Amino acid sequence: MKVDDIKAQLVRQATIFETGGIRPTYDLLESWIGFVGWSLPAEECPQGFQPLASLFLKELPFVPTSLQHIELLTLFMNEEIFDHLIEDDLSRFFEIRAYTSLEGLVQQNWQHDRIRAFPLIPKWIDNDYPTWDGGGIPSDVEDEILRLEHEEDVEYFDDIVEEIYAVHKIGGYPAFCQSGRDYGEEFPFVLQIASDGKAYFNIVDNGNFYFFFNRELNEWRVDCDFY
Numbered sequence: 001m002k003v004d005d006i007k008a009q010l011v012r013q014a015t016i017f018e019t020g021g022i023r024p025t026y027d028l029l030e031s032w033i034g035f036v037g038w039s040l041p042a043e044e045c046p047q048g049f050q051p052l053a054s055l056f057l058k059e060l061p062f063v064p065t066s067l068q069h070i071e072l073l074t075l076f077m078n079e080e081i082f083d084h085l086i087e088d089d090l091s092r093f094f095e096i097r098a099y100t101s102l103e104g105l106v107q108q109n110w111q112h113d114r115i116r117a118f119p120l121i122p123k124w125i126d127n128d129y130p131t132w133d134g135g136g137i138p139s140d141v142e143d144e145i146l147r148l149e150h151e152e153d154v155e156y157f158d159d160i161v162e163e164i165y166a167v168h169k170i171g172g173y174p175a176f177c178q179s180g181r182d183y184g185e186e187f188p189f190v191l192q193i194a195s196d197g198k199a200y201f202n203i204v205d206n207g208n209f210y211f212f213f214n215r216e217l218n219e220w221r222v223d224c225d226f227y
Helices: 003-010 079-083 139-151 156-160
Strands: 012-019 031-033 035-039 050-056 072-077 094-099 106-111 118-128 169-171 189-194 208-214 219-225
Touching: 003 139, 003 156, 012 031, 031 035, 035 072, 050 189, 094 219, 139 156
Parallel strands: 035 050
Antiparallel strands: 012 118, 012 169, 031 050, 031 118, 035 106, 050 072, 072 094, 169 189, 189 208, 208 219
């Protein structure tokens, strides 16, 4: 197996987000960090939770298959999560609302107490790669990479990886800081919320939250790591 064949097997698309840099509109289809601006009329900001992000999936350049029926995700986080980061699944510290239609939504003004809210600008990328020990490399491909490193002086991060995007993103791979967690094929990785200096949001030490979703069960799994 050649390097180009390995790259073709591993590379994934994603939508990444740049924080700020535009004047906010507060309109539909504008994603945010630290702010949730839309809900159904009967919904309230969940008690004990803080608004973390609004992610409009409708019209994004790339959305993974398991999320393609969803047009908006709003994420709320319980601050107690930071006392439980070693748990296997952190989904109980999040309320994740998935809207399959934007019809009937009303504007809200729910902002995190400490995160500086910014709109997020989406951008399509087609060169996201997995971290080495994050569970995203099939075992046969990993064996071939190890052979190439031993016999042909190939380096995974120098010769195969193009980018590992440790930013807010939908799709692609989790940009693990440490050895990653894998919830199996039933729960594919779908999105990442990263530490964000511009928004004054730091997950312990420049860490990330990783979200995995089972469409059939309509269930989430959430992991976190940091440096």
